[in-house]
Amino acid sequence: MQDSVNDIISRKIDYIANQNNIYHSGKVIKLNEFIVEVTGLEDVFYFEKVFIGNEENIGYVDKIEENKVIISLVRTNGQIAVGDSVIATSEALMAYFSKDFMGMIVDPFGYDKMTGKKINNGTYIPIETPKIGIMDRTDVNRPLETGIAGIDLMFPIGRGQRQLIIGDKKTGKTQICLDTIVNQKDKKVICIYVAIGKTKKELKRLYSQLVEKNAHVYTIIMASFNDDLAPLIKLTPYAALSVAEEFMREGKDVLVCIDDLKKHADACREIALIAEKNTGRDAYPADIFYTHSRLLEKGCQHKDGGSITILPIVETKGGDITDYISTNIISITDGQIVLSDKMFQKGQKPAINFGLSVSRLGGAVQKDSIKMIGSTVRRELLSYLETADVYQLVNEESMSPELRAKLQEGKKIMEALKQPKFSPFSENELINKFKFVIHMPNQDSNKEEVDSDGDII
Amino acid sequence: MIGKIIAVSDLSVKILLNNPSEIKIQDILYANHNDHIYKFEVVEINGNICKTIVFDNVIYLKKGIPIFKSEDKLAIEYSDQILGKVFDPYGNVISNDTLKSVKKKNVYERNVSLEELDIQSGLLLTGIKVIDFFAPIQKGSKLGLLGGAGVGKTVLIKELMNNVFKKFKSNSIFIGIGERSREGKELYDEIVKSNLIDKISMVFGQMGDNATSRSKAIYSGLTLAEYLRDEKNQDVLLFVDNIYRYVQALSEISAELGRSPIENGYPTTMISDVSKVEERINSTREGSITSFQAIYIPADDYTDESVQTILSHLDGQIVLDRSIAEKGIYPAIDVFKTTSALVDPDIIGKRHFDLIEKSLKFLTRYTELEEIIVVLGIEELSEEDRQIFYRSRKLRNYFSQPLFVSEQYTGIPGQLVDINDVLDDVENILNGTYDDVDESKFLYIGSYGRK
Structure with missing residues (x-):
């Protein structure tokens, strides 16, 4: 009898001695998945790192309420129980x-x-x-x-x-x-x-x-x-x-x-x-x-x-x-x-x-060298995709030559855009592969402006 | 010292007060901890405990930290010095600049009474075809620019700044709320480059800032606009990008304070919060505020409660649509939802009014025909429908426009278009004068008739 009382007292003393400051520890009162509610821990700050039970369970202070502190766990060995002590570290959780x-x-x-x-x-x-x-x-x-x-x-x-x-x-x-x-x-x-x-x-x-x-x-x-x-x-x-x-x-x-x-x-x-x-x-x-x-x-x-x-x-x-x-x-x-x-x-x-x-x-x-080709490809392609939707049921012979050329050009661009994985194009390869869009003859006023800027090609 | 911290969470801090009678709502409190000043604004008082929202962050805050009270409520500079400066929502100058003397004004106080409100004024042309045609505005108007994510709201508001601000050279205020910091900086750099920085004052509470910051930007910015209107009797242009983010920030604060939300998490007080702000954006006999407000449509849901609440305050709206952007037509405007209070034959004239009606009739039929064509093809349409189909496509293409601010994407120089040219072109497209012109000729041009 005497022994076991002594035992409890000495354990208690050890316990207190091991915590640097008794006010820096608390007790788990509720456990819900990764959220732990703790009483005590009066002196912790927001986002302070804490240990629950032992150093394998790490969490941080997510909320300080009047009479309890909410801890979010970031690492656990799954062995946390109600009543476990929670030890504050006086440090923020850091990467x-x-x-x-x-x-x-x-x-x-x-x-x-x-x-x-x-x-x-x-x-x-x-x-x-x-x-x-x-x-x-x-x-x-x-x-x-x-x-x-x-x-x-x-x-x-x-x-x-x-x-x-x-x-x-x-x-x-x-x-x-x-x-x-x-x-x-x-x-x-x-x-x-x-x-x-x-x-x-x-x-x-x-x-x-x-x-x-x-x-x-x-x-x-x-x-x-x-x-x-x-x-x-x-x-x-x-x-x-x-x-x-x-x-x-x-x-x-x-x-x-x-x-x-x-x-x-x-x-x-x-x-x-x-x-x-x-x-x-x-x-x-x-x-x-x-x-x-x-x-x-x-x-x-x-x-x-x-x-x-x-x-x-x-x-x-x-x-x-x-x-x-x-x-x-x-x-x-x-x-x-x-x-x-x-x-x-x-x-x-x-x-x-x-x-x-x-x-x-x-x-x-x-880069300027890519810019002109890029914006032309995008404009041509979007216009092709929209037109292709509307005119998909139209007989090709009854199309105007302009329209037919536009559809062919679009198909060509789509084909050129196919690219297997891990086979990157360098800047020069891109220019060579897509410069055909600039050379296409057409009567569109916008694109004539592009042609007159041809020095970029 | 007026009290101590007793609770801390992400965005709010609870304070136990020594003497509750010395604290009021909107008071600013502060703590000095770890060589850092933390600031808070009081939002709720219950007995001797008050709840506050934090200006910045709460890391390292703990129970027992002493709290002090600031002299002033939230205030911003109220003098000629505001021009050329960039502010944060708390009234601090963040551009490389300082204020010589300080004369601040509380950001919540001003309101416009019914008596001083002014509703008379003339048309204001933007040079953007689709706006001047479908949603004409006047001095003192409130124009909303609505769109889902990534359909071109910011580009359009920048184009409006470019056209209206540069044309009128009247002083302007730009309020950035919850948008990208990169765009904010680019805008600032562009304005500096075009030597207009002395005519504008900017406030930024961007998307990297917390909810408190984002919710205050509008109040600070409005106070700047009111200075120019009330003290300098000017006609002010006010650009807000993006007013939806104000409501969004309030939702975050409301959730943090544990208040019950209405649908989709919007705050209980949303309607009154929006009214408080919008009712301040008005013109008086001394000066006017013409505002352009971008409105984000969350999850592409046009019927969203907050969007509709904001809209109920506006005189005109321009709605951007993803399905039009997808076709590469910019500005990607949904002409059916785009309108303004000025679309009235007595204001814009009968010719303009009739052309709007006829255009909408054509375009409505066109959307129906699009569905029919997918199944039957164009050949099967009646002669009349085929005419409507081709003319509507030309009309749709015509309302695209090369914008000054998107020259870098398109490589096509921007264009200002006179409304009379727009009316002529639309009339000629609709009545068949241009029937033998290819539809692609109308894409990304200014005026067609006047070359």
Whole structure:
């Protein structure tokens, strides 16, 4: 009897001694998926890192209420119980950054996802950095070549641009990112591929493709898996952009592919609903627009020279790009590449829907040599697609010669735009392949102006 | 010290007050913690606890931090110095510039009474065919530019700035709410380049800023416009891109405060919040405010509650449509939804009015015919329908226009078109004068008849 009382007392003393400050610890009172409610912890600050039970369970302070603190878990061994002690660290939850990340698959905290080991010789950086102000930005006008004709000609991407890639499952969205990353070889662009909610199998396949093309040497893959906790999935793209910003501040050009933001939005919805927050349209949290807008606003051409280009991906259903999350992101990005299921099945790959795709920067990010050809190809092609729809039932003999020529030209352009994966066009190859559009004789007044500018060809 | 923090969440902080009677709604409170000033605005008071929304972020805030009260409520410079400057929504100058002396005014106070309201004025031409023809506006009008994501709202508002602002050289205010920072900077650079920066004042609460910031930009910007109208008796042009984002920011705040939303998460007080702002955008006998307001249509849903609430305040609307943009016709205007209060034979004249009616009749039939053609082909149409079909296509192409601000995409120089030329061209297309001209000749031109 005496012994066991002594035992309890000494354990209690040890317990108190082990915590640096008794007021810095609390107790779990409620556990719901990845949300932990804690009493005590009177002195924690918003976004402080805490341990629950032991150091395998990591969370951050998500809300401080009058009589309790809400913790979101980012990592757990699944062994948390009510009554477990919660230890505050007096530090904010931070991301980790090391230049050794190059060629690896890492998580936001600097663990190698392949081996599970922590990578060293890096520094702690904030998961989310302050916004990049309006006056710190400058014109986006240097091209970032994807090597894909349909994009570089008609919907060009500039360094510092945010260009959405959107389409149904299996329409080649990730492939466009991969092609673009592979095409950055020797172009002094650091690539970061952010995998959100990808299966492990998909990720491994993607990694081996990068290795095969030797593109992994300038690429970091930052990933959270499908089975990671939703709060970790939510933070992953922010941490990746924080890493990108480190490079940008050194004056480097960075390309960040985020694959994909629909899954990210779904993770945010999961968190908001579990946390019983008021929701907005389609049960997404009320601030889902801001969640994505502040993330994608990290993309910029900085006045000090560096840039962050972002290619976010969004997966749609049934080809509908007008759902809530898609339109939100379209309204944030500087343009979108829409991929179409129908084109893909017809063998028109990459399966770009030319009517719905847009680049708001357009010719501003193209070299002059490409600009003229690009805008002509786009105009001819859109006009062909629209005309082809209306005149599809008209007998070819009864068409005017102008119309017939237009339709033939359109078909020729469509054929030239077909391009297998990992076979990029250089600038000169693009010009050679598409210069036929400029030489076409016609009577259109607009195009005559183009011809008179022929010195560009 | 007036109290202490007792609760912290993403966008709001609760404060336990020592003496509740010294705090009022809209008071600005602050804390100095970790060498950083955190600011808050009071939005709710319940006994000795008040809820506030934060100006910036809440990281590192904790319970017990002492809170102080600022002298002023939210205020912005109210003098000639506003011209040429760029402000954040809290009234700080963010362009590379400083104010010599400070004379600020509260951003919430002003309202226009029925007595001082002025509704008389003349037509204001924009040089954009489809606007001057289908939705003519006048000085003091409120014109809405509606569209879903990525169909060209910002391009059109920039074109209007280019045409109207550069033509009239009257002082202007630009309010950027929840839009892209990149575009904000580009706009600023362009205005500097065209030597017009001394005629404009800008406020930006862009999409990288939190909801508090985005919700205040409109009040600060309006106060600047009111300065020019009330104190300088000027005719002011006000550009707002994008007023929907104001409502969106309020939704975020409302959800954070735990208030029940109406449909799609919009705040309970949406109708009154929109009215508070829109009723301030008016003209008096001393000066006028002509406003151009971009309105984002969320999820391409034109019937969206907030869009309709904003629309009920406007004199005219221009609706952009994705299906038209998809065909490569810009500005991608849906002529059936585009209209203004001035479409009245007594104001624009009988000829213009009749041409609008006839155009709409043709284009309505054209959309019906499009469906028929997919099944039967053009050959099967009656002679009359075939005429309508070809003339409507010409008309549709004619209302595309090379814009000054999109020269970089199209390579075609922009054009201003006189409304009388538009009326002549439309009349000639409709009555068949141009029947033997190929339809592609009407695409991306200025006037056809006057070359």
